[in-house]
Amino acid sequence: MARPRGKILLIEGKRSDHPSFFSGLTRKGFDVESVGTGKLASERLQTSLPDVVLVDAASMRTSGKRICQSIRADAPGVPILLVVDADYDHMERLDADVVLAQPFTLQKLLNRMRPLLPTDDQNLLKVGPIHLDVEHRWARCQERQAQLTPRLVMLLRALMERPGEVIERTDLFRVVWETEYTGDTRTLDVHVSWLRQALEEDARHPRYLKTVRGVGYRLDVEPKKRK
Incomplete structure (x- = not known):
């Protein structure tokens, strides 16, 4: 049964x-x-x-x-x-x-x-108000929820694994696109924009997915303090 x-x-x-x-x-x-x-x-x-x-x-x-x-x-x-x-x-x-x-x-x-619903903790990431189910490819922040593409899942996961830290653009390209080439910077910007539309209450004035001009991006969520 x-x-x-x-x-x-x-x-x-x-x-x-x-x-x-x-x-x-x-x-x-x-x-x-x-x-x-x-x-x-x-x-x-x-x-x-x-x-x-x-x-x-x-x-x-x-x-x-x-x-x-x-x-x-x-x-x-x-x-x-x-x-x-x-x-x-x-x-x-x-x-x-x-x-x-x-x-x-x-x-x-x-x-x-x-x-x-309960899920396998191995496939569910939680950072602050943001939840990401890697297996089913959905993300939720407060009342907003969205289905994500595999690439967006990889990008959000990279940011969630280092909350509060500025992640350089080259590092994000290396992890998400598996390349050292960063000539087409608009590709990353567009994907971050899509994440903001999916999770932010106001995508034009993001609360969580912050741009650090000339460097990269930061997930502006306090990391969990170790006991």
């Missing part, structure tokens, strides 16, 4: 005009437990912790804010994926790791859920 891809606690209401995620996730190999209210979810979290809590607030005609706050109090380490109606207030602060607005496909739900 195949091992489940992950354990999901699904909180959703019963609406005839709103399809359930239960059957789709079950078909994809997830171990799904469904409850109808936030209160029942809190009770369930007292005895068993899932890998992800999926809150379908759209099916309950609510923002899901209070449910997410309750889950955070009961199980602070469990990630939350919140589904809301298309017209929800984007300025409202919702206590969830990922917020998905209807409509969307099951595949998009899976893509956004994947970074929240």
Whole structure:
């Protein structure tokens, strides 16, 4: 018997005009437990912790804010994926790791859920708010998530392995393109620009991927302090 891809606690209401995620996730190999209210979810979290809590607030005609706050109090380490109606207030602060607005496909739900699930630590790099799954080629920073090309994975990995350090352009060309030739500097600049578009909230004024003029680039994230 195949091992489940992950354990999901699904909180959703019963609406005839709103399809359930239960059957789709079950078909994809997830171990799904469904409850109808936030209160029942809190009770369930007292005895068993899932890998992800999926809150379908759209099916309950609510923002899901209070449910997410309750889950955070009961199980602070469990990630939350919140589904809301298309017209929800984007300025409202919702206590969830990922917020998905209807409509969307099951595949998009899976893509956004994947970074929240347990993975092989050997293939997952974490530096500050940036997560990189080398095997599946996705990266996440805060609420932003993107699928990356193999070259972009190599570039981001090179920067993440030396956080806070200025990495010279020649070193990046050597690692990512396996060449000593740096005549075509625009190639590197374009790839850094693509990474910024994927991860930065404002690509024109990057917070993390900084240019050190005349030298190279730096991932402006504090490295972990050794104990």
